[in-house]
Amino acid sequence: MSAEPTLVTGATAAKEAGVAPATVRKWVQLGRLTAAGRQGRTHLFRLEDVFAAERAARGRSGRRD
Incomplete structure (x- = not known):
């Protein structure tokens, strides 16, 4: 049994x-x-996906995008 992913707003x-x-x-x-x-008009993101995108951005440029 796996836990539900944590969904958060863009902010x-x-x-x-x-x-x-x-x-x-x-x-x-x-x-x-x-x-x-x-949630209504607000997009929700999985924290795991956000952290993966952040790591990928750092890996490509050595800095944040």
């Missing part, structure tokens, strides 16, 4: 990853991050 995802909310939106536009659900 919370940005805070947890230590990036600006615009960076999370950029990752979505570039296909590096996909929303796992919605």
Whole structure:
């Protein structure tokens, strides 16, 4: 039995990853991050996916996107 993934808003995802909310939106536009659900008009993201996108961004450029 596995636990449900933690879903967070884009603003919370940005805070947890230590990036600006615009960076999370950029990752979505570039296909590096996909929303796992919605709450009304707000996209929700799995924290695991957010951290993976952040690690990938750091690995590509040596800095945050």
